Amino acid sequence: MTTTLALTGSPLWYASRASGTLALVLLTATVTLGIAAGGRAAPRCIGRFEIGLLHRNLSLLTLAFLTMHVVTAVLDPFVHLGWAVAVVPFGASYRPLWLGLGTAALDQLLAVLVTSALRQRLGVRRWKAVHWMAYAAWPLALFHGVGTGTDTRLPLQLWLHAGCLGAVVAAVWWRLAKAGPGHITGRLPAATAAMAVPVVLGAFLATGPLQPGWAQRAAATTFVLGGGR
Amino acid sequence: MNSAAMMPLALPHPSAPPGETRLLADWYTTGRPATLNDHLTRYGPPPVAAALGSRTSVPLVEAVEAAGLTGRGGAGFPTARKLRAVAERRGRAVVVVNAMESEPASCKDQFLSTVAPHLVLDGAVLAAAAVGADTVHICLPRDRATQHRQLSAALDERRRARLDPVRLRLQALPHPYVSSESTSLVRWLNGGPARPQGSPPRTHERGVHRRPTLVNNAETLAHLALIARYGPDWYRQAGTPDEPGTTLVTLSGAVAATGVLEAALGTSITTLLDRAGEPTEPLQAVLLGGFAGTWLPRAHLHTPLARRDLAPLGAAPGAGVLIALPRAACGLSETAQILAYLAAHSARQCGPCHLGLPAVAEDFTALAAGRADPGLLPRLRRRTGLLPDRGACRHPDGAARLAASALRAFADDVDHHLTHGPCPAAHQPPRIPIPPATPPETWR
Amino acid sequence: MTSTRSLRVNRITCTGQGLCAELLPELIDLDEWGYPLLKDRAVPDQLRTHARQAVAACPRLALHTDRGRP
Incomplete structure (x- = not known):
């Protein structure tokens, strides 16, 4: 069954799936580094500036693969997506809600890109405020991948998702463990979110994509506000 | 009156x-x-x-x-x-x-x-x-x-x-x-x-x-x-040609009449002390410029209250505060308590002030109490040097000035505290009224 | 392009992350609490690129280069 699932479609469709998966892995690495290096604790063997550079370069690579993911998905004749889908969330003809999550994540990452390029001019507070959205973009991208992904039911893909989830959750816990006392108002939500995302994702997988008939249900789910179809 | x-x-x-x-x-x-x-x-x-x-x-x-x-x-x-x-x-x-x-x-x-x-x-x-x-x-x-x-x-x-x-x-x-x-x-x-x-x-x-x-x-x-x-x-009829005019001076400590008086810039500190009804006890030093000021030993009290004359001594008229310290008091423990107060009143915004002031105050307290380890004095001098010009305001600079001037003005006491332990006066309550070293309740 | 640059640290935003001292050790040391100590505020021409990188790397945007001598 898996073979038939994987071998249908055009080369563009393969490219889109592969680049999407890679982008998720790279985004996970970026977010993990960002979370882990944001605190005061740092490993001795590597310079802090190197972590910073790695974080930046990984994020640029993420965007490169995301561009490829979007372009190939739009060009692919199978799903008939317009270019607007790349920036306007929840308006797609194909799995509007799940694709829209990906668009929303992309929009947020673009905002982070622009503000980071202009951060010297914007000042640290405004830049940081937008940068925090990258934390929201990651779960959006994850749910987008799981909800839209053609390959969600492949065991390898499931392991990949589990790995991504594990890395980010571990980074959050590491940072919280290394941080000193105080700032409970900021840290409690972070800890809660780090616990909630795996639970929600697991429940979603069990009731959604891993059940038979998901393709029909995903196509029918529209975002309440977005209207879709 | x-x-x-x-x-x-x-x-x-x-x-x-x-x-x-x-x-x-x-x-x-x-x-x-x-x-x-x-x-x-x-x-x-x-x-x-x-x-x-x-x-x-x-x-x-x-x-x-x-x-x-x-x-x-x-x-x-x-x-x-x-x-x-x-x-x-x-x-x-x-x-x-x-x-x-x-x-x-x-x-x-x-x-x-x-x-x-x-x-x-x-x-x-x-x-x-x-x-x-x-x-x-x-x-x-x-x-x-x-x-x-x-x-x-x-x-x-x-x-x-x-x-x-x-x-x-x-x-x-x-x-x-x-x-x-x-x-x-x-x-x-x-x-x-x-x-x-x-x-x-x-x-x-x-x-x-x-x-x-x-x-x-x-x-x-x-x-x-x-x-x-x-x-x-x-x-310009009052004061010096470089620093004309008069200034208000607040005198406190071991003088007969504590309070505010007005004097021409360039008036000597001794004259100011005399106008405050003379010292009540033999003096050891005068703290000039307030808690963020400079200790002037007795030998320098003839100096005129003017920027130009005080600069070689590392001092300045500042806001015109003079605190007379009697010989019976311990200059080091007074300074330690002032430093603790200044550390508590850091706005906790800049690292060197937030972390450096308490460290300097702690070292100074150890020195005053005679709990000095061998590395204390070099460490205290190094840390004092880390404070100036490294804050959003001049608060750390002032604390560093006070600490450094105390080490200079009370150099003999420093030696004594390091070798023989604290002087008897170190156990007395402070002679300078210093508010408690507790952080401010509100900044709003 | 001959105008000189000088370094400035915004002491309030600086949290002592220490990236600047890694990238510009010629001009910046760290004190015992991890906060930057400027050895020389004036940026020599041959260090200008390094200074720019250090400014860009500060996660708190607390390091600045100003035109003109310190």
């Missing part, structure tokens, strides 16, 4: 300028706070129209420059340069009167605004005219209710007399040590905490409500009010 208040007043001719005592002239004559009526009888209304200059008068900024007036809040910055910097900016300016006086050993601004409130307010109004401001904020500490009431009454008098062409607003601020820093005032007036802001942008560029803002000490403005009336030549 109270008997003088009962007698019919023999005021000098209204136009006769005051002599050696200027700001406090009225107080010395009458012995009671000057009402608006007293003030107007003596000085007449503030020459607001003349402040901008006309055919018969020079602009106030030029008069202040010719007079050589410098800020009396501690930094001693030339007042004319401040006025000019604000006046040259575009847009309506704001004037802030700094009467916060958070230095625990100083009470000259409080005293001045009690006995001659209208001199301070005249100065603020004249400065506002000179820089093109329409609003004056008078900043007082929230915990001085009496001062607030008195100034409020003075403002009511002026309002009834329709004296001032600008809005005067009384503001009650929280009172931690660094809240009297000019950027703290601006930040609080903009709705933030009364913590130093750092720069740029500087206050004269973008201050209260993003407008060009002039922040001046209350005493400075009172001097300015007199310069506007009597001119720079009169102002």
Whole structure:
């Protein structure tokens, strides 16, 4: 069954799936580094500036693969997506809600890109405020991948998702463990979110994509506000 | 002095300028706070129209420059340069009167605004005219209710007399040590905490409500009010050619009469101590400039109170605070307690101040208590050197100055504490009244 | 391009992350609490690129270069 699932479609469709998966892995690495290096604790063997550079370069690579993911998905004749889908969330003809999550994540990452390029001019507070959205973009991208992904039911893909989830959750816990006392108002939500995302994702997988008939249900789910179809 | 208040007043001719005592002239004559009526009888209304200059008068900024007036809040910055910097900016300016006086050993601004409130307010109004401001904020500490009431009454008098062409607003601020820093005032007036802001942008560029803002000490403005009336030549009759004029001095510690007096700049410290009724005990040193000041050992007490003479000793007149330390006291433990107070009052914004001040205070306490390890003195010197010029304000610089000067002035005591343990006086309660070293309750 | 540059640290925003001292050790040391100590505020021409990188790397945007001498 898996073979038939994987071998249908055009080369563009393969490219889109592969680049999407890679982008998720790279985004996970970026977010993990960002979370882990944001605190005061740092490993001795590597310079802090190197972590910073790695974080930046990984994020640029993420965007490169995301561009490829979007372009190939739009060009692919199978799903008939317009270019607007790349920036306007929840308006797609194909799995509007799940694709829209990906668009929303992309929009947020673009905002982070622009503000980071202009951060010297914007000042640290405004830049940081937008940068925090990258934390929201990651779960959006994850749910987008799981909800839209053609390959969600492949065991390898499931392991990949589990790995991504594990890395980010571990980074959050590491940072919280290394941080000193105080700032409970900021840290409690972070800890809660780090616990909630795996639970929600697991429940979603069990009731959604891993059940038979998901393709029909995903196509029918529209975002309440977005209207879709 | 109270008997003088009962007698019919023999005021000098209204136009006769005051002599050696200027700001406090009225107080010395009458012995009671000057009402608006007293003030107007003596000085007449503030020459607001003349402040901008006309055919018969020079602009106030030029008069202040010719007079050589410098800020009396501690930094001693030339007042004319401040006025000019604000006046040259575009847009309506704001004037802030700094009467916060958070230095625990100083009470000259409080005293001045009690006995001659209208001199301070005249100065603020004249400065506002000179820089093109329409609003004056008078900043007082929230915990001085009496001062607030008195100034409020003075403002009511002026309002009834329709004296001032600008809005005067009384503001009650929280009172931690660094809240009297000019950027703290601006930040609080903009709705933030009364913590130093750092720069740029500087206050004269973008201050209260993003407008060009002039922040001046209350005493400075009172001097300015007199310069506007009597001119720079009169102002220069007192003081030294480099540092003209008079200054208010707060004397405390081992002197017979603690309090505020007015003296010409360049008066020697010994003379000032004598005018405060002479020391009550043999003196060991004088703390000049307040808690963020410099210890001057007895050998240097003949030094004139002037920037130029004090600079080689690493000292400055500052806000004119003199604390006389008797020989029986332990200079090191007094310093340790002052440092602990200064550390507690750090705004906790800048790392070197937030972490460095407590570290220096702790080292100093260990030194004073005779709990010194061999590395203590080098460590203390190194840490003291890490403080200056590394904060958004000059708070760490002041603490470092105090610590370094104590190590110099009490060098023999340092040796004694290191080799023989603490001196007997180290166990006595401090002779200088130092507020508890607890962090401020509020910055809002 | 001959105008000199000088370094400035915004002490309030600086949290002592220490990246600047890694990238510009010629001009910046760290004190015992991890906060930057400017050995020399003036940036020599041959260090200008390094200074720019250090400014860009500060996660708190607390390091600045200003035109003109310190």
